[in-house]
Amino acid sequence: MWSDPKRRLLAVWLIAAAAMLAVPLATAHANGRVIRFETYTAGPYRLAVGTIPDNPVVGNLHVTMTITAGSDEQPILDAEVSVSGAGPETDAVEIGPLRAEHNADDPAFYDINTFVDRQGEWQFTVSVSGPHGEGETQVPIEVTTQSPLIGIVTIMALVAFLAALGFSLRAFLRERSRGRRRS
Numbered sequence: 001m002w003s004d005p006k007r008r009l010l011a012v013w014l015i016a017a018a019a020m021l022a023v024p025l026a027t028a029h030a031n032g033r034v035i036r037f038e039t040y041t042a043g044p045y046r047l048a049v050g051t052i053p054d055n056p057v058v059g060n061l062h063v064t065m066t067i068t069a070g071s072d073e074q075p076i077l078d079a080e081v082s083v084s085g086a087g088p089e090t091d092a093v094e095i096g097p098l099r100a101e102h103n104a105d106d107p108a109f110y111d112i113n114t115f116v117d118r119q120g121e122w123q124f125t126v127s128v129s130g131p132h133g134e135g136e137t138q139v140p141i142e143v144t145t146q147s148p149l150i151g152i153v154t155i156m157a158l159v160a161f162l163a164a165l166g167f168s169l170r171a172f173l174r175e176r177s178r179g180r181r182r183s
Contacts (some may be wrong), residue, residue: 050065
């Protein structure tokens, strides 16, 4: 069964593809990938706030928000939203204020990208100014350190994929040269 080079090549490719699909990659910072939103009240507004990554780690942090009017749940598309943040064990503002921008794919979302430099509970202040007045709320975000295991597994999967690709290419070229010799 495995003596046929084409079947071996197919098997190697299938194994490599399965390995790549099984490994979660820890990048991808764009709206639409927020898994969990927490709801907060800011004056007359309700804010749904989510982060990428879902469990924030030291480094890049993407915060996505939707804003609705308290009673009718209609999205507020024309608010001015600013975000500032204080790190763990301090009240001093270390981030911002940053102006949240509308997401290009869906204007119901307001996004900021920032960087957190240490673990602990960060306190973000979100201020909203819109058609129903002004509001402000505190959003706590717990930041942890990233496990090195994710990086190690990703590197191992990449090496395995490249090795499988190399062996496949080698088998293909060997079979191709054998075919030329027979003709």
